[in-house]
Amino acid sequence: MNPYLVPGLIVVVLVTVGIGVYGLRFARTTSDFLVASRSVSPAWNAAAISGEYLSAASFLGVAGLILRYGVDVLWYPVGFAAGYLALLLFVAAPLRRSGAFTLPDFCQVRLGSPLLRTLASVFVVFIGCLYLVPQLQGAGLTFTTVTGGSYVWGALLVGVVVTANVALGGMRAITFVQAFQYWLKLTALAVPVIFLALQWQSDGRPVVTPDAGATFPVATTVVIEQDALVDGVPVEKGQQLSYDAGAPVPEVSTVDAAFGADWLLPGGDGTLFATYSLILATFLGTMGLPHVLVRFYTNPDGASARRTTLVVLGLVGAFYLLPTLYGVLGRIYTPQLLMTGRTDAVVLLLPEAALGGGHLAQLLGALVTAGALAAFLSTSSGLLTSVAGVVFTDVLRAGRGGSVRDFRLATVLAASVPVLLSLYVSNMDVSRVVGLAFAVAASSFCPLLVLGIWWRRLTDVGAVAGLLAGGGASMAAVLITVLGPPLDGWLGDAVSQPAAWTVPLAFLVMIVGSLLTSRRVPHDVGATMLRLHAPESLRV
Amino acid sequence: MAADDEPSTKPLRTRVVLGEAATRRRPADRAQADLAEQTPVGEALVKGLMRAQLALALRLAVVVVTALGSLPLLFAVAPGVGGLKIFGIYLPWLLLGVLSFPFLIGVGWAYVRWAERNEQDFIALIRRPEP
Numbered sequence: 001m002n003p004y005l006v007p008g009l010i011v012v013v014l015v016t017v018g019i020g021v022y023g024l025r026f027a028r029t030t031s032d033f034l035v036a037s038r039s040v041s042p043a044w045n046a047a048a049i050s051g052e053y054l055s056a057a058s059f060l061g062v063a064g065l066i067l068r069y070g071v072d073v074l075w076y077p078v079g080f081a082a083g084y085l086a087l088l089l090f091v092a093a094p095l096r097r098s099g100a101f102t103l104p105d106f107c108q109v110r111l112g113s114p115l116l117r118t119l120a121s122v123f124v125v126f127i128g129c130l131y132l133v134p135q136l137q138g139a140g141l142t143f144t145t146v147t148g149g150s151y152v153w154g155a156l157l158v159g160v161v162v163t164a165n166v167a168l169g170g171m172r173a174i175t176f177v178q179a180f181q182y183w184l185k186l187t188a189l190a191v192p193v194i195f196l197a198l199q200w201q202s203d204g205r206p207v208v209t210p211d212a213g214a215t216f217p218v219a220t221t222v223v224i225e226q227d228a229l230v231d232g233v234p235v236e237k238g239q240q241l242s243y244d245a246g247a248p249v250p251e252v253s254t255v256d257a258a259f260g261a262d263w264l265l266p267g268g269d270g271t272l273f274a275t276y277s278l279i280l281a282t283f284l285g286t287m288g289l290p291h292v293l294v295r296f297y298t299n300p301d302g303a304s305a306r307r308t309t310l311v312v313l314g315l316v317g318a319f320y321l322l323p324t325l326y327g328v329l330g331r332i333y334t335p336q337l338l339m340t341g342r343t344d345a346v347v348l349l350l351p352e353a354a355l356g357g358g359h360l361a362q363l364l365g366a367l368v369t370a371g372a373l374a375a376f377l378s379t380s381s382g383l384l385t386s387v388a389g390v391v392f393t394d395v396l397r398a399g400r401g402g403s404v405r406d407f408r409l410a411t412v413l414a415a416s417v418p419v420l421l422s423l424y425v426s427n428m429d430v431s432r433v434v435g436l437a438f439a440v441a442a443s444s445f446c447p448l449l450v451l452g453i454w455w456r457r458l459t460d461v462g463a464v465a466g467l468l469a470g471g472g473a474s475m476a477a478v479l480i481t482v483l484g485p486p487l488d489g490w491l492g493d494a495v496s497q498p499a500a501w502t503v504p505l506a507f508l509v510m511i512v513g514s515l516l517t518s519r520r521v522p523h524d525v526g527a528t529m530l531r532l533h534a535p536e537s538l539r540v
Numbered sequence: 541m542a543a544d545d546e547p548s549t550k551p552l553r554t555r556v557v558l559g560e561a562a563t564r565r566r567p568a569d570r571a572q573a574d575l576a577e578q579t580p581v582g583e584a585l586v587k588g589l590m591r592a593q594l595a596l597a598l599r600l601a602v603v604v605v606t607a608l609g610s611l612p613l614l615f616a617v618a619p620g621v622g623g624l625k626i627f628g629i630y631l632p633w634l635l636l637g638v639l640s641f642p643f644l645i646g647v648g649w650a651y652v653r654w655a656e657r658n659e660q661d662f663i664a665l666i667r668r669p670e671p
Contacts, residue, residue, distance in 0.1 A: 071622075074636035078608065085604065085644050089597040089651055266615035266622045266632045275612045303656060310648045317641035324637040454594050530586050533593065535659045538666055 004366035012370045013161055016377055019177045042304050046311035048175045049295045051182030052382035054319055056138035057434035059185060059375035064343035066327025070263030075275060077320035079282025084316060087287040088309040093302035094453045094532040101297045102389050103290060103445055110452045110528060113460035119467050121394040123444050124290045128387035129418050130437040132380055136422035139376040145345045146369050152423055159419035162380045167411040181378040188371025189322040192351045192364040196329050199354050206332050209264050214249040214335045222336045229253035255341040274497045281499035285438030288445030291382035301536045326350055348372060387414040436478045443502035444471030447510050453532055456525050462514030470506020474498045589662045593655060600651050608640060
């Protein structure tokens with residue numbers, strides 16, 4: 001095992017806990033815990049938002065998807081970044097001016113309906129869990145891949161560190177922790193990529209998709225993980241296959257991947273419907289993610305919320321340039337992952353595979369693993385803070401006057417379910433579930449926020465109907481995809497990438513429902529709109 | 541020394557009022573009063589601002605949707621475009637993997653600029669001197 005790995009991981013955990021404890025010195029009241037007393041500067045806040053947002057799906061999953069499927073999945077990083085543009089254009093400043101801390105708060109401010117508030121809380125918890133479980137699972141899988149240790153320990157370790165950090169430091173600490181983790185994640189991908197590019201140059205710039213098919217760069221032994229056909233020859237689970245340097249890489253029947261022109265050029269297997277559905281889900285889903293919205297409350301005013309979002313777009317965009325390079329170089333240096341199907345590990349394995357086993361390669365390998373750990377820690381902390389915030393105000397009914405102890409109780413409650421789930425459900429696909437969380441967010445909170453902010457005639461009945469129709473349909477699609485039997489054809493596409501029909505459905509039901517119940521438009525809608533849209537300097 | 545002297549040496553109680561509450565007063569001019577009191581004029585002013593901001597956001601969203609959203613269709617309808625190479629990189633990789641990010645940031649930058657200008661205009665409209 002890599003000798004720099006354990007010290008590297010220990011440093012990340014210690015620094016995370018250390019900054020959390022440092023933050024604890026400032027966190028004295030419940031308001032400090034929940035909203036960092038609203039005194040976080042835009043640069044810190046933007047780095048914290050980015051650090052929180054770039055999860056395991058971004059750090060490991062995107063590179064793995066590109067290694068496997070090629071150009072068609074570049075829409076994932078583009079959509080993950082473009083989501084912030086949609087957030088900036090339609091939501092950022094008015095949401096900050098509404099003074100809402102969570103999505104249920106926004107429902108309260110805009111429509112004043114307890115039923116809608118409860119429903120929104122249910123969706124926040126559902127999306128939060130849907131997003132939290134794969135983070136913890138990813139942590140467990142990384143732990144197994146890198147150290148050979150058990151999956152349960154990896155998931156438990158991250159779960160406990162995150163819960164302790166959120167319960168003890170609250171959001172102020174999280175702001176500093178996550179800002180640090182953004183820069184750690186960027187460094188962990190950017191520094192190795194420089195060495196990888198130099199290595200690629202000195203190897204004589206090998207072609208990514210040679211005409212004769214991919215070959216192994218060095219002698220490689222592959223352990224097949226499932227009974228499969230390797231180039232048409234049956235192979236049993238656990239069997240070891242050895243290949244010399246320069247031998248062609250065979251195709252394994254159980255691993256779904258694209259090769260040659262399929263990988264290199266757009267089109268291929270992915271239908272147009274699935275591509276557009278993915279674009280819709282990622283572009284519109286970001287604004288509905290609970291851990292993203294909570295952050296906007298820490299901006300002092302609407303204009304700074306807008307500027308913060310723009311900085312986030314820049315930071316996130318800079319980050320997403322990197323996973324593509326890992327996916328492409330992985331095609332040359334780690335082709336065995338296409339045989340085992342563990343493509344998510346490409347970021348972790350590439351430095352040592354490409355640069356040999358020297359000290360430099362091991363150091364860089366430890367660096368990317370530390371970055372992966374930061375990715376699990378930061379996203380799960382952010383999710384946990386927001387789910388705990390909702391449990392604190394809406395389940396424990398503690399309100400703003402609740403004590404710090406209640407918030408800690410809420411955190412432990414909110415953490416226990418996903419941690420337990422992640423221990424018992426280990427075969428869910430990480431990046432796919434994260435994509436589904438975006439689809440649910442895009443079909444529930446996106447219409448609620450956009451119509452709530454820009455359309456005076458929205459009513460509580462319309463909003464509830466829209467949430468139930470769009471959010472409910474996408475929730476059902478998620479449950480069928482994750483738990484149900486595999487589906488084929490157009491039905492399979494419609495269920496596994498539901499956004500293309502559930503988002504329009506949610507908007508339609510919300511608008512028609514509101515028009516039918518136009519008497520229920522809140523009487524104070526004028527005052528609310530003034531508050532949402534007028535600059536703070538005019539507040540009277 | 542005498543107990544009777546003591547009250548007179550104590551400073552008199554003073555009343556302290558929160559600065560914000562003390563300076564709160566009725567809006568000085570007509571437009572600001574319209575805003576605060578939700579008169580039809582005030583309502584129309586806010587509606588104007590909302591319309592300007594929404595039109596700006598929608599216009600920029602259309603720019604992004606046409607620029608990025610047309611790409612999958614373009615690659616499907618004209619596969620030849622996907623096979624073009626620029627600087628040794630296939631066009632789809634260059635467009636999606638690299639150029640889309642500065643494009644998104646540029647649109648965001650333009651939005652922040654223009655949205656703030658809309659707000660400045662609105663403030664100027666409210667604070668304009670009475671004729």
